[in-house]
Amino acid sequence: MNLILTDRSLPFLCAAENDTEYIDLTKQHIHNCVGCFGCWIKTPGRCVIRDDAVRIYPKIAAAERLLYVSRVCMGGYDVPMKTLLERAIPVQKAFIRLVEGETHHYQRAVLPKTATIFAYGTHDSEERELFCDIVARNARNMNFTKHKVIFTEEEFLETAVREEVASWQRS
């Protein structure tokens, strides 16, 4: 399954192929994680906050190919994407293992996946470098086997995403 998450509306994606699901985060109701650890120590794998996030993070886990579209803010994901990623903690277990010599949480049923991140809203080279470093760290925690970050202007976003999705259908 392919999953596309965007922080701005890209209506052309509604017509994507059957094995591709598109979720526009601007149309979802997702509360902040409250840091209760309930998804680890009370109801493992389930968030106690029953909003739209509980429908989305299982799809992140099940996807074999991810595409994120996010504005960059303070060198990281902007609020809509970051809010969702923080709420995706139920896909991990409380228990810790070594990944490439570093301590990280075990994953539940999270498929290995490739990820493409379209990042817009920054021209600053330091901010771009930081964003790439954060995505690289997320890769270790979200079972990304391969990932790439593509910086683009907001006005060219639609074209860039369209080309990427078309390349999936060719491959």
Next chain:
Amino acid sequence: MAKILIVNASPRAPRSNSAKYAALFARACKKPTEYVALPASGDAGAVGSFDDCDALLLTFPLYADSIPVKLLRFLQSLAQTPIRHKPAVSVLVNCGFLEHDQNNCAVRQIQLFCKEYGYPFGSVLKIGSGEAILDTPFRFLVKRKIARFARAVSQNKAAAFAVTMPLTKRMFLRASTKYWLTKGAENGLDYAAMNTDAIEGN
């Protein structure tokens, strides 16, 4: 005397480790401090006045490898807030992993904010194994480091500190498993229940 404003940006602010670290900081600091638990909105206006503060201490946990979204909202709000005298921004960040360097990206985010919006960057304390260290015999290491950090912040120095449990990785894995099993047992869960691969029941 100007104060140090401590802003706790933890998602579970009142019951957080960040609150405990903030309390240790306030106790160790020679200057007056004021503590604020950031609301979920991150509204800078809710924090109060910055006029009589010469240092701002942000205390928070690492969240998905970067700053928590509540803190992101706060920085966005602060960027839009006209402040005559911009205080130096210091950082006390903790993560549950053994390696305190896993906090580096979060620290760089705050440094980037400071650079972009004209705030001096002060000192930083990175804590590894921060979820549990205060409940272990290694608590004294944190207290000692916080005392040095508090001195640097109150003297407006730019200094970097770090602390974690002095354990091998293997020992840490065993200790962390025991820690989480104890937490699960408080809710009647055993290892098998906590270790489920199911997400939302599937």
